[in-house]
Amino acid sequence: MTLRKGEKMTISIQEHMAIDVCPGPIKPIKQISDYFPRFPRGLPAAVGRSGALRPAVSQPSVSPAEAPREEDEDVDQLFGAYGTTPAQQPAKCPPPEEAVDPEGYESDDCTTLGTLDFSLLYDQENNALHCTINKAKGLKPMDHNGLADPYVKLHLLPGASKANKLRTKTLRNTLNPTWNETLTYYGITDEDMIRKTLRISVCDEDKFRHNEFIGETRIPLKKLKPNQTKNFSICLEKQLPIDKTEDKSLEERGRILISLKYSSQKQGLLVGIIRCAHLAAMDANGYSDPYVKTYLKPDEDKKSKHKTAVKKKTLNPEFNEEFCYEIKHGDLAKKTLEVTVWDYDIGKSNDFIGGVVLGINAKGERLKHWFDCLKNKDKKIERWHTLTNELPGAVLSD
Numbered sequence: 001m002t003l004r005k006g007e008k009m010t011i012s013i014q015e016h017m018a019i020d021v022c023p024g025p026i027k028p029i030k031q032i033s034d035y036f037p038r039f040p041r042g043l044p045a046a047v048g049r050s051g052a053l054r055p056a057v058s059q060p061s062v063s064p065a066e067a068p069r070e071e072d073e074d075v076d077q078l079f080g081a082y083g084t085t086p087a088q089q090p091a092k093c094p095p096p097e098e099a100v101d102p103e104g105y106e107s108d109d110c111t112t113l114g115t116l117d118f119s120l121l122y123d124q125e126n127n128a129l130h131c132t133i134n135k136a137k138g139l140k141p142m143d144h145n146g147l148a149d150p151y152v153k154l155h156l157l158p159g160a161s162k163a164n165k166l167r168t169k170t171l172r173n174t175l176n177p178t179w180n181e182t183l184t185y186y187g188i189t190d191e192d193m194i195r196k197t198l199r200i201s202v203c204d205e206d207k208f209r210h211n212e213f214i215g216e217t218r219i220p221l222k223k224l225k226p227n228q229t230k231n232f233s234i235c236l237e238k239q240l241p242i243d244k245t246e247d248k249s250l251e252e253r254g255r256i257l258i259s260l261k262y263s264s265q266k267q268g269l270l271v272g273i274i275r276c277a278h279l280a281a282m283d284a285n286g287y288s289d290p291y292v293k294t295y296l297k298p299d300e301d302k303k304s305k306h307k308t309a310v311k312k313k314t315l316n317p318e319f320n321e322e323f324c325y326e327i328k329h330g331d332l333a334k335k336t337l338e339v340t341v342w343d344y345d346i347g348k349s350n351d352f353i354g355g356v357v358l359g360i361n362a363k364g365e366r367l368k369h370w371f372d373c374l375k376n377k378d379k380k381i382e383r384w385h386t387l388t389n390e391l392p393g394a395v396l397s398d
Contacts, residue, residue, distance in 0.1 A: 113215035113236040114139035114175070116152075116202060120219065122193060124226035127384050129185040131198070133168050135178040142204035142212050147173045149206070150214065154183055155199040156192070157218070159252035159386070163280040170205045186277040186316075187255030187384035191365050193221045202236060213239055253354025253387040254279035254315070256292070258339060259322075260358070260373040261380040268326040269296070269373075271337065273308050274382065279315040282343035282351045287313045289344040290353060296325045297336050310344045332374055333360055341387055354387030
């Protein structure tokens with residue numbers, strides 16, 4: 001267009017908005033969305049749009065149902081770039097019901113929460129479950145700096161409590177921590193391996209607020225074979241609901257290793273209190289001062305009470321003490337052995353930690369231990385037992 005001398009060039013607002021102000025020749029912009037192309041899921045973002053510019057010609061009005069969709073045309077062009085022409089494409093089907101993330105990210109927990117590598121080993125001979133926490137990758141950022149201060153904690157379900165919680169050290173400012181740390185549960189029985197589930201949680205430690213949950217996974221222990229290490233690399237999941245049908249009254253308070261032996265020479269039952277593990281902390285310092293009491297009931301004369309020494313400031317005490325109850329072998333079938341663990345306090349009443357009852361009316365490992373003792377005279381039989389916060393029919397006072 002030529003201008004006469006002294007004449008100014010006028011540009012309409014429509015023409016002004018259609019000018020590309022980037023360096024180079026002036027080009028009209030088809031539409032602003034060309035700068036933000038949308039690609040179908042599964043195709044790389046490197047593929048661009050290749051469409052000729054359309055002249056700005058008014059088109060006849062078409063109903064929405066008949067109007068062609070530009071996105072569909074763009075998809076056709078993209079598939080054409082991969083060697084598939086629109087004629088080769090199958091008839092379009094209604095979209096699946098699966099929800100698509102509008103931001104184009106995978107919505108599964110692997111992407112958002114991260115993965116955890118660990119291994120488990122059940123040492124059947126020593127009644128120990130070894131949990132080696134190796135590393136995590138791609139954890140969800142939890143702090144303002146885009147990082148996290150992760151640690152791992154373990155619980156045994158059902159019966160989760162502070163007594164059976166184990167945790168790793170905390171690693172600072174990382175989303176890909178490497179712990180290489182082994183945590184061990186002692187006193188794990190074959191019965192536990194059948195009915196228990198190991199809950200592994202990854203959390204973010206916060207000095208000024210409550211620690212934050214990142215993700216978890218749960219492994220039924222029945223998946224493990226005795227004395228064989230099993231490696232896992234698992235995507236973390238969101239917090240799973242706790243089974244509300246679980247009996248909350250029977251909270252686990254730790255484990256105790258007891259030996260039983262009927263001595264023909266002494267004409268009595270020898271009860272050995274060997275050690276405890278993972279006891280509940282009853283004091284403000286995070287420990288307890290535990291000791292153990294035993295009763296052989298019914299106890300009409302109130303003379304069956306025995307008590308171990310107090311072990312200071314520990315949750316894993318070793319006692320190695322043995323008590324003798326003079327009783328005929330035939331009378332043991334009518335008796336029950338009550339074993340309770342207490343926290344010693346100066347100047348106030350002692351706190352009950354947990355207990356277990358062995359006898360003909362017991363169940364599971366407790367009944368089996370008692371039965372094996374009656375059946376095998378002069379043979380010492382050691383078994384681990386779970387301490388609970390409640391004993392049926394017991395008077396819990398020291």
